[in-house]
Amino acid sequence: MRHPRSISSPSRGSRRSSRRRKLSPTSPTDFWDSLAAFANPVPHDLPAAMRALGIDLLRELSKPDSTEYLARCPAHLSLTGKRDRRPSFSVNSSTGLFHCFSCGYAGPFIQLVEDGLGFNRIEAFQWIARLGVYRTVEDTGPTPAVDDAVRVTEASLALFTPPPQRACERRRVSPEACQHFGVLWNTETRHWILPIRDPLTGELWGWQEKGRKFFLNYPTGIRKSLTLFGDLTWSGDSALLLESPLDVVRAYTLGIPGAFSSFGAHVSEAQMRLLKSRCRNLILGLDNDSAGRTSRDKIHDRWRPRGLPMKYLEYSHTTAKDLGDMSDTDALSAYGNAHHPWRRRR
Numbered sequence: 001m002r003h004p005r006s007i008s009s010p011s012r013g014s015r016r017s018s019r020r021r022k023l024s025p026t027s028p029t030d031f032w033d034s035l036a037a038f039a040n041p042v043p044h045d046l047p048a049a050m051r052a053l054g055i056d057l058l059r060e061l062s063k064p065d066s067t068e069y070l071a072r073c074p075a076h077l078s079l080t081g082k083r084d085r086r087p088s089f090s091v092n093s094s095t096g097l098f099h100c101f102s103c104g105y106a107g108p109f110i111q112l113v114e115d116g117l118g119f120n121r122i123e124a125f126q127w128i129a130r131l132g133v134y135r136t137v138e139d140t141g142p143t144p145a146v147d148d149a150v151r152v153t154e155a156s157l158a159l160f161t162p163p164p165q166r167a168c169e170r171r172r173v174s175p176e177a178c179q180h181f182g183v184l185w186n187t188e189t190r191h192w193i194l195p196i197r198d199p200l201t202g203e204l205w206g207w208q209e210k211g212r213k214f215f216l217n218y219p220t221g222i223r224k225s226l227t228l229f230g231d232l233t234w235s236g237d238s239a240l241l242l243e244s245p246l247d248v249v250r251a252y253t254l255g256i257p258g259a260f261s262s263f264g265a266h267v268s269e270a271q272m273r274l275l276k277s278r279c280r281n282l283i284l285g286l287d288n289d290s291a292g293r294t295s296r297d298k299i300h301d302r303w304r305p306r307g308l309p310m311k312y313l314e315y316s317h318t319t320a321k322d323l324g325d326m327s328d329t330d331a332l333s334a335y336g337n338a339h340h341p342w343r344r345r346r
């Protein structure tokens, strides 16, 4: 997505362009190596960086440990068809995270640079570095994705145990797969514990507690729509998008690579961007019910033009509504026979 207003590159951009090309990633592995090294840079002078992206600051909101810079949302027009009249968009001075309350456009500052200037992540990093001193999120406080009143740390997970064998068998997931994704068990409530982590740093934001016909996100208000459940360090050819985190564990158990969960049928722009940066094509495996199918078609219509090839998980051979309810054979065949959207819309 581009900002509605045109943005010009920094003045030295043209001279640097050939060098930039040389530094571009040659393979996804190089890319993720570089990204791991870069983490999440935030410009030292955030208001100046925003102005350089063509985003006018309208207000500043002082908080105890940071400042929120308010502006009109640069993505509003392309996401909703309307311009942002109020300043719905804010960038946090401490974390560099941006968020539009109205359309949900959100992510780390480097994403704003990528979207605004049409850069890849490495070019965006270089652009931020050229503006002067920058910090990475490691230097700053916790991200505001979690309510300040309830701070979750890795130690919070010590309350839970690895899932018992019987529970694993019931959900047809292997203990190794649970371990791979850090899935745990609440022995008191006999519920699954599915950690929710920062997609860039892996920092723990909270978890989803899940039982039969029960689920609870902790802490309340956790912004799970800014991340995915899955192996967040994975990148590869083909990713699979599922609704339920436990189905990601099931897919891994079956040997299906690159499965991620959006924590439900609603898939945010930020989640789609996280997926797009990790794969060359995407299999949409949202549930085979009306919410899942509607969301699937919407994602396809919105993201196919942005250069993400997609297939749909095959459901014609089964009455199951998701991968977790299928037998091993049916699940593997649903994945193996994923089809192009134009072939069948049901």
Ligand SMILES: [Zn+2]
Pocket: 073, 074, 075, 076, 084, 088, 089, 100, 101, 102, 103, 104, 105
């Ligand atoms: Zn917006």
